Amino acid sequence: MSDRETAALQTSPTHRGNGPVLVCGDHRLDLSTPKVMGVLNVTPDSFSDGGDFFVPEAALRRAEQMVAEGADVIDVGGESTRPGAAAVAAADECRRVAPIIEALAVRLPVPISVDTSKPEVMRAAAAAGATLINDVRALRAPGALEAAAALDLPVCLMHMQGEPRTMQADPAYGDVVAEVRAFLAERIAACLAVGMGRERLLIDPGFGFGKRLAHNLALLARLPALAQLGPPMLVGISRKSMLGALTGRPVEARLPASLAAAVIAARGGARLLRVHDVAATVDALKVVAAVAAAAQQDPAAQEESA
Numbered sequence: 001m002s003d004r005e006t007a008a009l010q011t012s013p014t015h016r017g018n019g020p021v022l023v024c025g026d027h028r029l030d031l032s033t034p035k036v037m038g039v040l041n042v043t044p045d046s047f048s049d050g051g052d053f054f055v056p057e058a059a060l061r062r063a064e065q066m067v068a069e070g071a072d073v074i075d076v077g078g079e080s081t082r083p084g085a086a087a088v089a090a091a092d093e094c095r096r097v098a099p100i101i102e103a104l105a106v107r108l109p110v111p112i113s114v115d116t117s118k119p120e121v122m123r124a125a126a127a128a129g130a131t132l133i134n135d136v137r138a139l140r141a142p143g144a145l146e147a148a149a150a151l152d153l154p155v156c157l158m159h160m161q162g163e164p165r166t167m168q169a170d171p172a173y174g175d176v177v178a179e180v181r182a183f184l185a186e187r188i189a190a191c192l193a194v195g196m197g198r199e200r201l202l203i204d205p206g207f208g209f210g211k212r213l214a215h216n217l218a219l220l221a222r223l224p225a226l227a228q229l230g231p232p233m234l235v236g237i238s239r240k241s242m243l244g245a246l247t248g249r250p251v252e253a254r255l256p257a258s259l260a261a262a263v264i265a266a267r268g269g270a271r272l273l274r275v276h277d278v279a280a281t282v283d284a285l286k287v288v289a290a291v292a293a294a295a296q297q298d299p300a301a302q303e304e305s306a
Contacts, residue, residue, distance in 0.1 A: 022202070024131035039238065098127075135158060136164070180205050237258065237261040
């Protein structure tokens with residue numbers, strides 16, 4: 001690990017006990033208990049809901065429904081990052097997401113996130129009212145780091161091996177947890193180096209992004225090792241192919257597996273769960289939070305965890 005990576009880890013809080021508060025524009029997102037990010041893909045080809053919300057009216061109705069179900073953030077994406085998906089030009093992506101974000105920002109009481117890697121889209125989304133950037137490339141695209149620093153918005157840095165179009169062709173690791181941790185530490189350090197405050201950063205292990213089933217399971221089992229990096233951790237496993245591989249279920253029948261993964265992730269340190277099925281996940285996380293609160297009040301449990 002480089003000196004810069006080590007410095008980033010030494011200066012990052014661990015966020016245990018009373019969790020962090022993420023400031024997203026006028027919104028304050030209390031991450032002391034795990035929260036839910038609702039997925040809103042305004043694309044024709046996303047793996048789970050491609051085309052369902054491509055029409056603006058349908059997208060607006062879906063966002064309102066997710067907030068009514070308990071979503072704490074709405075994540076708007078205009079380009080599918082599923083394996084084999086076609087690339088989308090920045091101008092087309094802006095045309096997809098900016099009007100939706102603008103409409104949602106004035107009618108919803110929660111932060112709006114933009115799921116993009118392109119600096120042009122980041123700027124257009126921020127101008128439209130987005131207050132969080134969710135980047136699968138962790139600000140590695142040309143100009144993205146500089147754009148995010150200038151916008152001064154919170155950013156989620158995700159790990160991905162390869163590129164979306166080819167990432168599942170032959171992913172390989174020596175130690176997937178150590179390599180993902182080192183990558184995220186380097187990206188944290190890169191953000192700090194350009195003046196971004198660490199209180200603005202989140203991390204995401206990138207389940208399914210350049211990873212085989214065994215890699216995904218190892219990451220899920222060892223999430224606490226990634227949570228120790230400091231920034232709050234976002235996890236997106238909802239309906240993903242790893243759950244299909246484990247259960248044999250098609251995308252539309254993966255709710256039970258998605259809930260199990262969300263609970264495991266929350267227990268492992270995830271502070272934000274990116275999901276398609278908001279209401280069910282909100283209920284599951286209420287149970288997680290209640291058990292965690294009971295454990296903190298139980299002297300025996302505290303001695304066991306000491």
